[in-house]
Amino acid sequence: MQRSSRFGVISLVALCFSLPLQAQSSTAVGRFAELALGCVHQEYPNKISHVMSGDQDLAPPRELTPVFYGCFDWHSSVHGHWLLVRLLRLYPGEAFADRAEAALEESFRSAKVAAEVRYVSHAQRASFERPYGIAWLLQLTAELREWDDPRARRWLLALEPLETALVKSTGVWLGKLAYPIRVGEHAQTAFAFGLFIDWARTAGRADFLALVTRRSHEFYDADRNCPLAYEPGGQDFLSPCLAEADLMRRIMPAQEYAGWLHDFMPAIPNDGQQNWLPLAVVTDPSDGKLAHLDGLNISRAWMLEGMAAGLPADDSRRQALRKAAAVHRQSGLTAVTGEHYEGGHWLGSFATYLQTGRGLGTK
Numbered sequence: 169m170q171r172s173s174r175f176g177v178i179s180l181v182a183l184c185f186s187l188p189l190q191a192q193s194s195t196a197v198g199r200f201a202e203l204a205l206g207c208v209h210q211e212y213p214n215k216i217s218h219v220m221s222g223d224q225d226l227a228p229p230r231e232l233t234p235v236f237y238g239c240f241d242w243h244s245s246v247h248g249h250w251l252l253v254r255l256l257r258l259y260p261g262e263a264f265a266d267r268a269e270a271a272l273e274e275s276f277r278s279a280k281v282a283a284e285v286r287y288v289s290h291a292q293r294a295s296f297e298r299p300y301g302i303a304w305l306l307q308l309t310a311e312l313r314e315w316d317d318p319r320a321r322r323w324l325l326a327l328e329p330l331e332t333a334l335v336k337s338t339g340v341w342l343g344k345l346a347y348p349i350r351v352g353e354h355a356q357t358a359f360a361f362g363l364f365i366d367w368a369r370t371a372g373r374a375d376f377l378a379l380v381t382r383r384s385h386e387f388y389d390a391d392r393n394c395p396l397a398y399e400p401g402g403q404d405f406l407s408p409c410l411a412e413a414d415l416m417r418r419i420m421p422a423q424e425y426a427g428w429l430h431d432f433m434p435a436i437p438n439d440g441q442q443n444w445l446p447l448a449v450v451t452d453p454s455d456g457k458l459a460h461l462d463g464l465n466i467s468r469a470w471m472l473e474g475m476a477a478g479l480p481a482d483d484s485r486r487q488a489l490r491k492a493a494a495v496h497r498q499s500g501l502t503a504v505t506g507e508h509y510e511g512g513h514w515l516g517s518f519a520t521y522l523q524t525g526r527g528l529g530t531k
């Protein structure tokens with residue numbers, strides 16, 4: 169699709185997604201569900217990050233990680249499954265619901281999860297999908313915990329051994345990590361820490377919550393003047409500056425957060441202007457790395473909304489944050505077409521996270 173045609177439909181997309189969550193059309197939410205349904209059990213093309221200790225470790229993706237082998241890579245498969253759980257929970261009467269349930273039933277089987285546990289427990293795979301994929305796995309199990317439904321309880325029971333193994337290994341890593349990871353891709357710590365905190369609160373894991381909160385304060389409390397003008401990097405899908413700000417609003421009272429944000433991002437306007445954060449531009453959505461920038465516009469939108477929500481109600485910066493979020497929302501959602509698998513295998517998850525207000529605690 170040419171750039172002109174993508175932006176030609178921006179008004180229609182904006183109209184669909186300016187509606188309240190419960191009023192969004194079947195077409196709107198179904199579009200994201202279809203993207204996940206089309207890839208969670210599609211094995212190829214596949215990009216695996218696989219440490220081998222010998223010939224015995226040579227196997228196709230469906231055997232290495234039999235739950236999360238689709239959607240091109242492990243982490244995309246994880247959040248593709250989260251997307252299906254999220255939309256099935258919120259829209260149980262939509263046309264995709266029966267197929268979503270069947271897909272989840274096929275994936276969330278105890279024997280398959282046991283193979284996943286064996287895979288991640290390998291001594292030479294301690295860093296597997298750390299921290300991004302692990303953060304999304306915890307988002308998935310948090311979603312299941314919050315859903316009062318017998319299917320959710322059954323699926324959570326199946327996934328809990330994998331959750332337990334990954335939380336344990338992540339706790340060990342957090343105890344050793346000397347510095348934050350300030351990049352715009354998978355290794356970033358700020359984004360992952362935000363999802364870790366959300367999971368720990370849902371799961372009632374006060375110990376893990378305390379650990380992640382402490383490390384967040386140690387890494388980020390003293391940060392000042394984040395170089396937002398240096399963003400985006402050429403293949404970012406997460407903003408280092410905004411993700412940090414979206415993390416810290418989770419662990420600071422509003423007034424304290426307002427002061428910290430003033431020092432961290434002093435250039436946020438007080439006059440409500442919306443053009444202070446230019447959109448990321450994607451020159452070729454068929455290039456997997458360049459297409460990351462479509463995801464950046466979406467994740468920026470939810471992070472800006474999170475930052476605004478974390479400020480006191482009378483803070484003059486809230487309007488500028490929300491206006492910038494709206495511009496990024498429009499551009500990002502227009503890109504979720506599924507025309508190119510390079511973006512189609514994952515952008516629907518980002519769009520669902522934004523559109524359902526997941527980062528703001530919307531049920």
